[in-house]
Amino acid sequence: MIKAAIYIRVSTQDQIENYSIEVQKERLEAYCKAKNWDIYNIYIDGGYSGATLDRPDLKRLLKDLKNIDAIVVYKLDRLSRSQKDTLELIEEHFLKNDVDFVSITETLDTSTPFGKAMIGILSVFAQLERETIAERMRMGHIKRAENGLRGMGGDYDPAGYKRENGFLVINEEEANHIRKAFDLYETHHSITQVQERLKEEGFPVWRFRRYRDILSNHLYVGYVSFAGKLYKGQHDAIIKKEQFECVQSLLGRHKGHNSHKAKNSLLSGLVRCEHCGEPYVAYSTGISEKNKKHYYYYICRARRFPSEYDEKCSNKNWNRSKLESLVLSELNNVLIKKTKTEQKSQSVDYEKIIKAIDKKMSRLLSLYASDTKISIDLIEKQIEDLNIEKEQLIKKQQDSLKDHIEVTEEMLDSIKSDFKSLDFKSTQVIVQKLIKDIYIDGNNVIIDWRF
Numbered sequence: 001m002i003k004a005a006i007y008i009r010v011s012t013q014d015q016i017e018n019y020s021i022e023v024q025k026e027r028l029e030a031y032c033k034a035k036n037w038d039i040y041n042i043y044i045d046g047g048y049s050g051a052t053l054d055r056p057d058l059k060r061l062l063k064d065l066k067n068i069d070a071i072v073v074y075k076l077d078r079l080s081r082s083q084k085d086t087l088e089l090i091e092e093h094f095l096k097n098d099v100d101f102v103s104i105t106e107t108l109d110t111s112t113p114f115g116k117a118m119i120g121i122l123s124v125f126a127q128l129e130r131e132t133i134a135e136r137m138r139m140g141h142i143k144r145a146e147n148g149l150r151g152m153g154g155d156y157d158p159a160g161y162k163r164e165n166g167f168l169v170i171n172e173e174e175a176n177h178i179r180k181a182f183d184l185y186e187t188h189h190s191i192t193q194v195q196e197r198l199k200e201e202g203f204p205v206w207r208f209r210r211y212r213d214i215l216s217n218h219l220y221v222g223y224v225s226f227a228g229k230l231y232k233g234q235h236d237a238i239i240k241k242e243q244f245e246c247v248q249s250l251l252g253r254h255k256g257h258n259s260h261k262a263k264n265s266l267l268s269g270l271v272r273c274e275h276c277g278e279p280y281v282a283y284s285t286g287i288s289e290k291n292k293k294h295y296y297y298y299i300c301r302a303r304r305f306p307s308e309y310d311e312k313c314s315n316k317n318w319n320r321s322k323l324e325s326l327v328l329s330e331l332n333n334v335l336i337k338k339t340k341t342e343q344k345s346q347s348v349d350y351e352k353i354i355k356a357i358d359k360k361m362s363r364l365l366s367l368y369a370s371d372t373k374i375s376i377d378l379i380e381k382q383i384e385d386l387n388i389e390k391e392q393l394i395k396k397q398q399d400s401l402k403d404h405i406e407v408t409e410e411m412l413d414s415i416k417s418d419f420k421s422l423d424f425k426s427t428q429v430i431v432q433k434l435i436k437d438i439y440i441d442g443n444n445v446i447i448d449w450r451f
Helices: 012-016 021-034 056-063 083-097 113-146 172-188 191-200 208-215 241-253 320-337 350-370 376-401 409-416 424-434
Strands: 003-010 038-046 070-073 100-103 161-164 167-170 223-226 229-232 271-273 280-284 296-300 435-441 444-449
Touching: 003 021, 003 056, 021 038, 021 070, 021 350, 038 056, 038 350, 038 376, 056 376, 083 100, 083 113, 113 223, 113 229, 172 191, 172 208, 172 241, 191 208, 208 241, 271 280, 296 320, 320 424, 320 435, 320 444, 350 376, 424 435
Parallel strands: 003 038, 003 070, 070 100, 271 435
Antiparallel strands: 161 167, 223 229, 280 296, 435 444
């Protein structure tokens, strides 16, 4: 018997257009019953746009393709509103895994040549609709920028300003902070020293990256930007043009010798400080006058950027190559001893809980459709919360299945060679997969394994 997977997607707006979860589910189940197909599982993405493939249940569906013979949707745009994404899903995932795709509204079936051709044609119109909407929004943003108004996305105001009736008005307290930051950078040519001086003068110190963004933002000389173009703004400038241009010149000369070090660090994102809980960051000294070399380290962030914290961390800096060699050696020793693993039994019925969340979303959408007095913002917020809960459950479900990592012969062969035969990226992938966290406590290194 053919095993069919039912896929359902609905956004809040779609609920109004009669694409509710229950409507789709009822009709798709009836279709499978008429075809005498066995329903393998029902995958539901509630409150998700068709413009992206970043949907939790769509990802689950793609992982289950080996167990499925056909995928059934109510309408083509339930799968995606993007022509590229639609064709990619059908051709690169479904058909390559011998899985047929059926849309019952358009009577499309990829098992026939006509069905394949029609899917390509209809997906063009689905993308046309999305691109038309996007173009209208883009034109609105451009028009707003041409009128000297900044895009007002999000609930936050840019540093130095506050919003009043849709216009930016100077927040004098933050504006003084920004003026001082520009003055100090002109003097010291270092954001870290800017933070130190500001802290000494009693200013609340922001993150390094925030100062870097502020120092290069044309907003502070009276301009707004959109799509890489600058437009004269209606708001008042905080910084004079001459000073801003001087700072840009200095920023161009002082890009910092620690940029992009994380990409070249084997343990990036894994190392944490046992003393204060902050992450360790990649760091290198300037070129040594003695031997013309850089020296590379892992350093606690609270020690690297002390101005951002109440106290400077005193935990030990670790030479990068020494720490990485120690971790690889320990990984080598642990995995050689580990020849087989026990799979942890799954005590929580995640599938049942996930389906219960789907039902909650369906009830919320049905409630909104039947009572338009209910705030759509409230409904969307509740759906967003449910989607977050669902994504967390799916991740826990996946983690429970991978709680113990099976060590393959190929992996053991790589370990026995002390990683010397592997390139940097391959070694980093193995390290990131097998290690959860590395804690530094002075000279002690504590490794928290994933198995």
